[in-house]
Amino acid sequence: MEERLVVSSSPHILGEDTTSKMMLDVIIALLPATIAAMFYFRSSAAFIVALAIITAVLAEAVVQKIRKQPVTIKDLSAVVTGLLLALNLPASAPWWIPVVGSAFAIIIVKQIFGGIGQNFMNPALAARIMMTISWPEQMTRWVAPGVDSVSAATPLSFVKDATAVPGNAPELMDMLFGNIAGSMGETSAILLVLGGLYLVYRGVISIKIPAIYIGTVAVATLLYSGFDFYFMTYHLLGGSLMIGAFYMATDYASGCVTPKGRMIFAFGCGVLTTVIRLFGGYPEGVGFSILIMNSMTPFIDRFTSPKVYGEVQRQDA
Amino acid sequence: MKFLTFKGGTHPPTYKEPTANLSVEKAIDPSVVVIPMQQHIGAPCEPIVKVGDYVKVGQKVGEAKGFVSVPVHASVSGEVKAVQMMLSASGTEVLSVVIESDGRNEIDPSISPKGDIGSLDPKEIIEIIKEGGIVGMGGATFPTHVKLSPPPGKKLDTIILNGAECEPYLTADHRIMLESPDEIVYGLKVIMKAVQAEKAYIGIENNKPDAIEAMKKAVANEKDIEVVSLETKYPQGAEKQLITACTQRVVPSGGLPMDVGVLVNNVATAAQIAKTIKTGMPLIERITTVSGKAIKTPKNLLIKVGTPMKDIIEQCGGYSEKPGKIIMGGPMMGMAQQGVEVPLTKGSSGVLLFTEQQAKFPERSNCIRCAKCVSVCPVYLQPLFISKYSENDAMDHAEKYRALDCIECGSCSYVCPAKIPLLQNIRVAKRSIADKKRKQAK
Numbered sequence: 082m083e084e085r086l087v088v089s090s091s092p093h094i095l096g097e098d099t100t101s102k103m104m105l106d107v108i109i110a111l112l113p114a115t116i117a118a119m120f121y122f123r124s125s126a127a128f129i130v131a132l133a134i135i136t137a138v139l140a141e142a143v144v145q146k147i148r149k150q151p152v153t154i155k156d157l158s159a160v161v162t163g164l165l166l167a168l169n170l171p172a173s174a175p176w177w178i179p180v181v182g183s184a185f186a187i188i189i190v191k192q193i194f195g196g197i198g199q200n201f202m203n204p205a206l207a208a209r210i211m212m213t214i215s216w217p218e219q220m221t222r223w224v225a226p227g228v229d230s231v232s233a234a235t236p237l238s239f240v241k242d243a244t245a246v247p248g249n250a251p252e253l254m255d256m257l258f259g260n261i262a263g264s265m266g267e268t269s270a271i272l273l274v275l276g277g278l279y280l281v282y283r284g285v286i287s288i289k290i291p292a293i294y295i296g297t298v299a300v301a302t303l304l305y306s307g308f309d310f311y312f313m314t315y316h317l318l319g320g321s322l323m324i325g326a327f328y329m330a331t332d333y334a335s336g337c338v339t340p341k342g343r344m345i346f347a348f349g350c351g352v353l354t355t356v357i358r359l360f361g362g363y364p365e366g367v368g369f370s371i372l373i374m375n376s377m378t379p380f381i382d383r384f385t386s387p388k389v390y391g392e393v394q395r396q397d398a
Numbered sequence: 399m400k401f402l403t404f405k406g407g408t409h410p411p412t413y414k415e416p417t418a419n420l421s422v423e424k425a426i427d428p429s430v431v432v433i434p435m436q437q438h439i440g441a442p443c444e445p446i447v448k449v450g451d452y453v454k455v456g457q458k459v460g461e462a463k464g465f466v467s468v469p470v471h472a473s474v475s476g477e478v479k480a481v482q483m484m485l486s487a488s489g490t491e492v493l494s495v496v497i498e499s500d501g502r503n504e505i506d507p508s509i510s511p512k513g514d515i516g517s518l519d520p521k522e523i524i525e526i527i528k529e530g531g532i533v534g535m536g537g538a539t540f541p542t543h544v545k546l547s548p549p550p551g552k553k554l555d556t557i558i559l560n561g562a563e564c565e566p567y568l569t570a571d572h573r574i575m576l577e578s579p580d581e582i583v584y585g586l587k588v589i590m591k592a593v594q595a596e597k598a599y600i601g602i603e604n605n606k607p608d609a610i611e612a613m614k615k616a617v618a619n620e621k622d623i624e625v626v627s628l629e630t631k632y633p634q635g636a637e638k639q640l641i642t643a644c645t646q647r648v649v650p651s652g653g654l655p656m657d658v659g660v661l662v663n664n665v666a667t668a669a670q671i672a673k674t675i676k677t678g679m680p681l682i683e684r685i686t687t688v689s690g691k692a693i694k695t696p697k698n699l700l701i702k703v704g705t706p707m708k709d710i711i712e713q714c715g716g717y718s719e720k721p722g723k724i725i726m727g728g729p730m731m732g733m734a735q736q737g738v739e740v741p742l743t744k745g746s747s748g749v750l751l752f753t754e755q756q757a758k759f760p761e762r763s764n765c766i767r768c769a770k771c772v773s774v775c776p777v778y779l780q781p782l783f784i785s786k787y788s789e790n791d792a793m794d795h796a797e798k799y800r801a802l803d804c805i806e807c808g809s810c811s812y813v814c815p816a817k818i819p820l821l822q823n824i825r826v827a828k829r830s831i832a833d834k835k836r837k838q839a840k
Contacts, residue, residue, distance in 0.1 A: 090734075091733070092808030095811065100766055333767045
């Protein structure tokens with residue numbers, strides 16, 4: 082019997098999960114919110130989404146070609162970054178905003194640090210924050226849903242510096258379904274949660290991070306407003322809390338790897354978000370919070386190393 | 399119903415269907431057997447026969463050297479053709495006794511019943527088990543008598559029989575529980591007497607309800623023996639994980655089950671103990687599951703120790719398609735083989751034939767820090783870090799991250815979506831750390 086047999090180290094069977102399958106799940110999870118964005122903001126939304134994704138994928142391919150590395154656009158992570166970034170932009174953004182944002186996210190935040198898995202910040206989020214600081218005018222020109230692009234304020238700007246929701250603020254129902262002004266993907270809270278639950282069901286993310294993050298914001302705003310549930314719900318449904326909690330705080334590369342660390346990470350995001358929203362200069366704090374916590378992950382991981390099995394006091398007789 | 403379990407672990411498909419319902423068949427007698435002098439963890443045996451000798455079934459052909467060692471016996475009668483170094487399933491050459499069978503299977507006159515539980519004292523039992531060449535038959539092949547002889551001061555109060563059989567494909571233990579439940583219980587009672595333990599558990603994964611049923615029936619009148627259903631999860635049959643699942647005790651890092659008063663044995667080992675006590679026949683045959691996509695007819699075979707793998711493959715109808723990988727043992731912890739000439743031994747729980755497609759390596763990508771390896775590790779390590787340190791030759795860091803505590807179950811590599819050979823890298827780290835320690839000790 083003359084066979085050529087593979088002699089390799091165990092295990093000899095491997096699971097079905099692959100990086101690209103997980104990325105595909107994230108894309109699927111974001112589809113409802115993406116479609117809603119196109120429904121509310123029409124062709125400008127579709128245009129921005131397409132531009133952001135195409136730029137992200139192209140940027141990744143070009144950088145890897147230049148650096149003579151294998152091109153890994155098939156793992157779909159660049160698509161996810163482009164899509165996430167697009168959903169973080171206002172529908173009124175000029176064409177160069179998604180292009181510059183995606184290029185920054187992929188080239189500076191992701192590839193310069195070594196590509197997938199090596200970036201210490203969430204690329205889409207870092208790009209959003211960079212652009213908010215650089216082009217505040219273009220990045221916060223919020224428009225109401227519909228064809229007319231009438232400029233409008235986001236729900237969070239109504240509660241900025243307030244302890245209760247003013248009477249002229251958008252309705253909770255509109256916030257739940259997304260019929261409000263804001264960046265395209267943060268408007269429909271319910272569709273984002275639905276996609277998030279799909280990711281939980283598929284085992285891509287654990288419910289712990291979003292639950293702790295959102296829970297912390299809920300408790301903090303409740304305490305701050307003297308148990309005003311309306312005010313709390315307003316904070317939960319407004320801004321990018323849902324997209325941040327389900328899709329960005331759960332980012333693997335820039336988050337913690339230890340079970341305890343992930344809980345601390347989520348709690349930290351919740352506290353920072355609330356503090357920035359209630360006491361900071363910006364009405365929104367999700368992006369900054371996650372980035373700040375991103376920078377602390379190595380530290381948190383180090384101090385939350387799980388106790389190894391059997392790491393107990395030896396009871397020698 | 400609540401099933402006992404441990405924290406961590408994963409759920410690979412079980413692939414047990416092809417053989418789970420197949421009764422054990424006696425394998426065709428091999429014409430030649432190759433008996434390696436080392437079929438156990440510990441010191442190898444020294445051959446006590448020479449070329450030209452006539453040996454009988456059950457006759458000792460290799461004498462144990464040292465405490466952690468057991469003798470090996472002839473599994474056929476016939477003439478010793480060679481005593482030489484031969485390739486073994488471990489991938490290395492081992493001194494082996496080659497016997498050409500005369501087909502008569504004449505039994506050595508020394509083989510006779512050893513009495514019953516009541517008439518034997520613990521010392522005698524342990525001696526019979528040692529002389530019977532009995533080792534852990536789950537695959538680890540640790541000499542059983544050593545486990546039964548704890549150092550003074552260590553008291554074993556609980557015995558656990560491992561019927562979990564959590565490795566995919568394998569059904570040898572499943573079948574023995576269905577077909578010889580009384581032998582298993584008898585063997586267990588012998589073990590209990592040998593170490594004077596009061597309590598025993600037989601742990602079986604809940605994907606074998608018929609085995610649970612059969613064992614429950616067999617222990618119906620034994621008040622100290624309890625059959626427990628375990629959650630079907632890999633590596634449920636790992637010693638320490640099994641102890642935690644059954645008793646909630648935690649074996650200290652670097653320690654042994656005896657440190658928490660527990661002794662774990664495989665169900666097949668218990669059945670062998672019963673056989674050796676009742677008939678005097680040492681461990682010369684065992685049940686092996688032959689399965690996998692590339693074998694024509696999967697079977698559970700009762701094989702003689704020393705049977706060349708190719709005989710077994712032939713008996714299962716040969717290949718159904720070109721094999722790409724042949725594994726001795728289970729797919730999670732077994733050893734890939736270079737060829738089919740190697741003999742089956744006391745630890746051969748399975749022979750798995752994978753197709754070329756199944757043998758292919760998936761393409762590896764970057765670690766995305768998904769931490770699935772962290773969540774499945776049954777000893778709570780962080781494989782991603784240890785693997786990375788190992789690849790960067792930062793062994794001090796790997797040691798700090800407790801590489802030595804790895805039980806090599808392979809769960810981390812199994813779940814990794816980036817297909818990083820995590821376990822392989824951890825093994826490299828373990829070896830390097832152990833080498834360093836040895837040098838320092840000198």
